[in-house]
Amino acid sequence: MATEKAKTETLSVEQRLKSLYQLQTILTKIDRIKTIRGELPLEVKDLEDSIQGLRTRIENYQREIQELKNKTVVEKEKINESQAKIARYKEQLDNVRNNREFDLLSKEVEFQSLEIELCEKHLHEYARTIDAKTRDIETTEERLHDSEHILAEKKAELDEIVSETRQDEEKLRVEAQEIEPNIDERTLKAFKRIRQNARNGLGIVYIQRNACGGCFNRIPPQKQMEIKMHKKVIVCEYCGRIMIDPELAGIDTEATAQ
Known part of the structure; x- marks a missing residue:
């Protein structure tokens, strides 16, 4: 340590400045390598985040479609129940004993008919929404496929650059370490x-x-x-x-x- 200190003290300002500029030139090359390599990891990270977002969106669409399908089953069961009630009420209408019973049963038939109409309306809405979300899934899957393809290319490019530049960077760092004792x-x-x-x-x-x-x-x-x-x-x-x-x-x- 004392020897190195004595060595730098014997060097002229001119020699130190020259060595310092040589060091700067080497460090600038290292900075340039970092810049080239530094942009790609950010791009890869952004693509990975985007892909994760697209996958989450597809999962949400699929979950929503499944919920709509479950609701569709429920609505169909309601229709079957209402149709069964209507059939039963119509049988009872044949055996009514007074106008009051006739009016009550007629209202029940009318109410169940309205229930069927409402269920059928819901079924149409669910079907339209399922179709729309299915198309959304197809569009999102296309974007996902494209993004995954781009990500694979970016990762390959990054791996290649890292592989190519690592050796250059290590060599430059060795050169920098050799110059530092001259300052x-x-x-x-x-x-x-x-x-x-x-x-x-x-x-x-x-x-x-x-x-x-x-x-x-x-x-x-x-x-x-x-x-x-x-x-x-x-x-x-x-x-x-x-x-x-x-x-x-x-x-x-x-x-x-x-």
Whole structure:
């Protein structure tokens, strides 16, 4: 540990800045891998949630259809009961002894006839609803089938990307670990802290057209001169990112300008 500390203390600011930019380049590649891989799991999760929702909807439709079928059985039983009562009342009408009994039995026949009409109305409503929900099930099953197909493709794509990028990411992490000892502990901690707070993960940026490459605020000529001298670590007064001149970063400013 003491040896590593002594080693970083002997390194010039120029060497530290150069190593820091190399580290940033590697970490940016890792961030890009995470971004590519990070979007797919969200898509897979959304599809899985959507599929679960479609399955639940189908189950609800099926349960509602079964309830309607049970109600249909009940209504048919009521019709059979009413028809039996009507037949019995009509037999009794043949043997009435007075007008009062005739009126009572006639009203009972009329009431049971109305009950049958009401039951038949319910049966028609249940049948229409069952047909509608059956069509809903068919439509939902089609959506479910399509979603399951897409999910299978997304999962295969995710597995392939994870398989392909895992090795690249591990290699990049090893490279990053090899560079870190070339940066003093204080600067490295500051760099990592800046990266965490930066939206794009950039902890060190080079000057672009006389401006900070992170927030694009203009840098005074005097400060630009200090950055080019590589005598100390300088941060942007606006965004707090560490700044490095393009030449030290290995950036071809002419090509970038084009």
